[in-house]
Amino acid sequence: MQQRLKNRLGIMGWLGGGRYGMDRYAYALHRITGLGILAYFIMHIIVTGQRTGGVERWESTMAFFGSTPFKIGEFLVVLAFAFHAVNGLRLIFVELGWWIGKPGTPSFPYTYSTLRHRPLFIVFMVVAAVLMIIGGVDFYFVLK
Amino acid sequence: MNKSATQDPSIIKTVQFEVLRYNPEGNEAPRLQNYSVPVIRGMTVLDGLNWIKEHLDSSLSWRSSCRMGICGSCGMFINGLPRLACNNQIVHLHSDRVTVKPLPNYDIIRDLVPDLEGLFEKHRSVKPYLIRKDTEEQEKPTGEFFQSQQELLNYIQFAYCIKCGLCMSACPTVATSENYAGPQPLTAGWRYCADSRDEGLQERQEVLYSSYGVYRCHFAGACSQVCPKGVDPALAIQLLKKDAFLRSFGFGKKKKAGPVLPPVRDWTPGGKIPEAPAKTVPRKTE
CATH class of the missing domain: 3.10.20.30 (Beta-grasp domain)
Structure with missing residues (x-):
């Protein structure tokens, strides 16, 4: 057999939305935020585990993580959580077959499930944005 | 030029x-x-x-x-x-x-x-054909399998697939996971599972609901966007998930394959067909 050239897009295939629709970007962001939350969760367990080392160790750890860069990092976790939670709920609705339409006879110009789902997608993204703003206001005063 | x-x-x-x-x-x-x-x-x-x-x-x-x-x-x-x-x-x-x-x-x-061979291999893996318990009837048919117009609408959209492979090319999950079945084969699987004449879900679910099956899809929708025939693979995959969810809680419809219709006998054409109107232009030979 002749030599074949590998052409699988790999990680850039799911990271890059290209000229596809906004659902494709939501897909990438859902995975990125999921990985971010997982990283935070592991760090969180390690940090809270410092409490077993005594009060002094705990307080010095808290002082270290109370600095501005880590506060900004925590705010990013809030943003990630808001998007991931709301988008996850949307995906559950989709997987139950809600607001994606029913199969029929396709006629041109074609419509499809992601287009029929678009209004709900926008509603969910607005909810995520509102949660992010609330988190932002909260963090702004915390940082003050 | x-x-x-x-x-x-x-x-x-x-x-x-x-x-x-x-x-x-x-x-x-x-x-x-x-x-x-x-x-x-x-x-x-x-x-x-x-x-x-x-x-x-x-x-x-x-x-x-x-x-x-x-x-x-x-x-x-x-x-x-x-x-x-x-x-x-x-x-x-x-x-x-x-x-x-x-x-x-x-x-x-x-x-x-x-090289589309990988696509066709995955397509074959979902057994894209009618599977019935009455294999004898399939081998030596005595009549047609009954199917209503409404039952046809459950799958006809997915039967329009021309296997061009654009959906697999657009899918972000296929980009990273070589073993993922992908939108085309999963849609082909649902096309037959949704067919009222079919009883092959048991045989297909090993592929459809495996760890490389429907649950790898997170509704990026790129497959449906690029499909040139309006097949909407993203919809088919969500319907597969919904079906699995309903069946796991006992809510799914008990599927019984469409019965074989009695053969049409003693049918003579022209019973209620009206006569053709009189000729308005004479033939050249007349």
Whole structure:
């Protein structure tokens, strides 16, 4: 057999939305935020585990993580959580077959499930944005 | 461009075709090659490639057949999206540069020719045919399997798939997971599972609901966006998930395959068919 050239897009295939629709970007962001939350969760367990080392160790750890860069990092976790939670709920609705339409006879110009789902997608993204703003206001005063 | 082409009044503009070239017999890396192509009204990307082959470079390779969006052979990555070359007019791309590459997520055989064998293997793995318990009836049919119009609508959309492979090329999960079944095979699986004449869910679910099955799909929707026949693979995959959810809680419809209709006997044509109107123009022989 002749030599074949590998052409699988790999990680850039799911990271890059290209000229596809906004659902494709939501897909990438859902995975990125999921990985971010997982990283935070592991760090969180390690940090809270410092409490077993005594009060002094705990307080010095808290002082270290109370600095501005880590506060900004925590705010990013809030943003990630808001998007991931709301988008996850949307995906559950989709997987139950809600607001994606029913199969029929396709006629041109074609419509499809992601287009029929678009209004709900926008509603969910607005909810995520509102949660992010609330988190932002909260963090702004915390940082003050 | 040759002289006769520049003088042709039907030419509305000239576009630059940027085509990916790959020769498996040489040691050269794949490269983009430019061609100037005169465009006439209604000219498709496939016509442009044909023009290049005829006038500029006979070594350019691609796969095509019907040139009318039926056979699904000419899937290519055109200006950033997987499309059928025969189904897209150059003027509708709204650009003076047409970049043509082979479909991503498939190995390249040569130039614009992707290796679709992996797609067909996965397609076969979902057993895309009617599976029934009455195999005797299937082997030696005595009549038709009953199916209502409403039951037909449950799957007919997914039966329009022409296996062009654009959806697999657009899917972000296929991009990273080689073993993921992908939108086309999963849609083919649902097409038969949703068919009222079929009883093959048990045999298919090993593939459909495996760790590389439907649950790898997170509704990016790119498959449905690029499908040239309006098949909507994203919808089929969500319906597979919904069906599994309902069945796991005992809510799913108990499926019983459509019965065999009694054979039509003693039927004579013309019973209620009205007579043809009288001839208004006499035949030449009369």
